[in-house]
Amino acid sequence: MVILKAENISKQYRLGLVGTGTISHDLNRWWANVRGKEDPYLKVGSVNDRSTKADSDYVWALKDINFEVQQGEVLGIIGKNGAGKSTLLKILSRVTIPTTGEIKTRGRIASLLEVGTGFHPELTGRENIYLNGAILGMSKAEIKSKEKEIIEFSGCERYVNTPVKRYSSGMRVRLAFAVAAFLEPDILVIDEVLAVGDAEFQKKAIGKMQDISKGDGRTVLFVSHNMAAVKSLCTRAIVLENGISVFEGGTDEAVSFYLRRKEDNIVATFPIEFDKGKILDFKILDFKGNNSNLLLGEKCSFELKLYFSNPESKKINIRLQIFDKDEKLITTLNAFHHNANKILKNDIQHFRCSINNLRIAPDLYYIGIVILDLNLRTTLYNNNNFTSFVVESGDVFKTGKLPNKENLGVFLSDQEWTIY
Known part of the structure; x- marks a missing residue:
């Protein structure tokens, strides 16, 4: 069963300024909409290559991304820094909206995008467990039944009644991952945050993600620069390059494709x-x-x-x-x-x-x-x-x-x- 489907997903940003654009650009968009025309700024914009000089005020962080994810599948998303991986996960998690395209999902989505995402720094670890569970649509009784497992897995029991603002980045990741994994979302979205944790926790986290996908039949979307983790965990992978999907297929083939592309692109030009x-x-x-x-x-x-x-x-x-x-x-x-x-x-x-x-x-x-x-x-x-x-x-x-x-x-x- 298809649990997530991305159709023609694109994300455009305006360079150099905070905000979506100028008043003149907003008026042009409004006038095009009144006449039933397409947004004129969807026809402009440069490819998202961060190493080259900008030739437009607009850049496509993502361009025409299409894929489907089956229930119980672990999909890896790999690519260089700036390829658009985190932007895609933010769109899938509803943190931001796409410029064009549509996301169709079934069930609840939990995301772990950055250190401490979704945590209120003034609340304690225990209070944040209940806050995140409520955001996922769970009842207090459901959260309470998982509370002990979450705290034990995170290894933060001594500090669970301490405000999160006093946690180290590693402790925040531990607790955030435990909350996301044990509150049983249908789709778990994980960015490159596990790299913050220590080796012991990374091993536990990868084991838990394998249990989630294979044992519980839930879906995981996983972004990582650790190719060994991608190979051991993922059943399929997508390679992004400059905001464009350049490969989709088996994990071993995707990793080999990515590494070959990376090797071809490494040409140092001095100074x-x-x-x-x-x-x-x-x-x-x-x-x-x-x-x-x-x-x-x-x-x-x-x-x-x-x-x-x-x-x-x-x-x-x-x-x-x-x-x-x-x-x-x-x-x-x-x-x-x-x-x-x-x-x-x-x-x-x-x-x-x-x-x-x-x-x-x-x-x-x-x-x-x-x-x-x-x-x-x-x-x-x-x-x-x-x-x-x-x-x-x-x-x-x-x-x-x-x-x-x-x-x-x-x-x-x-x-x-x-x-x-």
Whole structure:
């Protein structure tokens, strides 16, 4: 049975100003409506590509999205930041209305879109449980029957009679998820908020979502940048790109499609500007100093060339993070841990991180760059998908035997075998 259907969903926003537009635009819309004509501003607007300069006052955050969701299905919605995922969930949750199109649903919808969404900060955790239940249309008796389970699952029993404004972001997510899951909505809508919780809670939450879909036959819409979670939880997925649906199908196929598109799109063009500075160049060099694929067990280096407009006041730290194809963090290379962060004296500064024996298994990886001003405790630049690189198999143990990629896992450790 189809429990949710989206037909030609589009969402248009006006850039640069708070509000829907100017008086002249509103008059033009009114006059078109009087004459039985279409809104003239639905014919204008640029594609939602946040990396390009705007060529119109209007932008389509979503454009002509169509899909159906069956009862008991777990639908994943994946895409880069700014692809339109959260906007789509807000429309499905009735937080905002679409510019064009229609949403048809059966039953109650509970949504977990942002940390603390729907919670009143002055009310206690217990009072917010009852408030959210009432919003979902549940009676006091129904909520009371679930109250103990909600509090126990959230792990916030000690603070349940404390105002929510004193909760940490993790505690708010725990309680909000428990409320949304245990008050038995027909459709549960979850944005990328579970990333705020700790590893233990994320495992519990994913297990609960599996119980909701498989055991109770309820429907889940799930947005996440964690491809491993999407694969393990979802039965089908949609890939969004610049507000447009570019793929719909099985979870494995959707994730592979998304990762291929992401790889194709990672082409760094220098210089890249950030707050009071620029990235002038970034190189990934193999053991011969060539800009090519890296070799397992050999030396490699990452070189970053930066420009700062006001260097004398900055104590800079560089953090390089390596992610696998499922966007899981593999390792972090942090200048701070090696006392390589420094107060700059020159406007152009080179940073080099060298690895003498690369121990990451052969595969495709993505590297992120974080530039921090330690004096001001601010992040100047942060991009988890700065560029990609490939690690090829090599004689890591110096025995003349190349390891088999399928049997390696992710990381190879130093080891010594003794027979006695």
